[in-house]
Amino acid sequence: MFDLTLIGIGTGNPDHVTFQGAQAIRNADLILIPRKGENKADLAGLREEIIAQVTETPPQIAYFDIPKRRADDGYLRGVDEWHDAIAVRWQEAIRAHPDAKQVALLIWGDPSLYDSSLRIASRLSPQPRTRVVPGITALQALTAAHAIPINDLGAPYVVTTGRRIRDEGWPQGASTVAVMLDGECSFQSLEMAEYDIRWGAYVGMEEEILVTGALVDVAKQIVEIRAKARADHGWIMDIYLLRKRVA
Secondary structure, three states: OOEEEEEEOEOOOHHHOOHHHHHHHHHOOEEEEEEOOHHHHHHHHHHHHHHHHHOOOOOEEEEEEOOOOOOOOOHHHHHHHHHHHHHHHHHHHHHOOOOOOEEEEEEOEOOOOOOOHHHHHOOOOOOOEEEEEOOOOHHHHHHHHHOOOOOOOOOOOEEEEHHHHHHHOOOOOOOEEEEEOOOOOHHHHOOHHHEEEEEEEOOOOOOOEEEEEEHHHHHHHHHHHHHHHHHHHOOOOEEEEEEEOOO
16 A cells, blocks of 8 residues: 655746645655656656655656556546556556555646646545645636736736636626636637736746736737747747736
């Protein structure tokens, strides 16, 4: 039997790792690192860099390949089957190291915000004791980069995905919306003259790119910058905050 620790590591800046996260890395016997193809090799490399920075004697590392997600049978079913397949990869990597009692994964951002590591962990058998070490989220990094509070005074905000913005439009009753996991710049589906945007890619990292302004004025610029950055780096992680404009 083993314990599983999911360690939030922030948005790619090693300085985002908390003292608690660093200690959890040092306590691990085995750390699982995903591989997502050659174009995203930097993501594995950043995890390796973090491990090297906080440990004198690094733990064992087991790499596993992320399976492709099917999209031909509905989004939710495809994601559910994908999580099953990833759990199998975790299980195989862990079983190859039977002496490991403390297993860890370094989770981009935080395991609780638009991340499925906890759902995948629940599929493991036997079920490990699972601990979460919180991390800085992309949303926190975005608002810090733009030096703004996420909400208006006393007002709520909505966190959603690009897919839902595209399919369902602006969330009813919301004045501020944070949008994650948007590979298609879904803000283009809105009445752009009605909103301001604060957008960021690689937030908190050396490669950080920020754009702010009236959505109608900067939307094209964001689309172009995003496409170029993805081509240059082979991957991109971005997030943005939309607010209704005050007439």
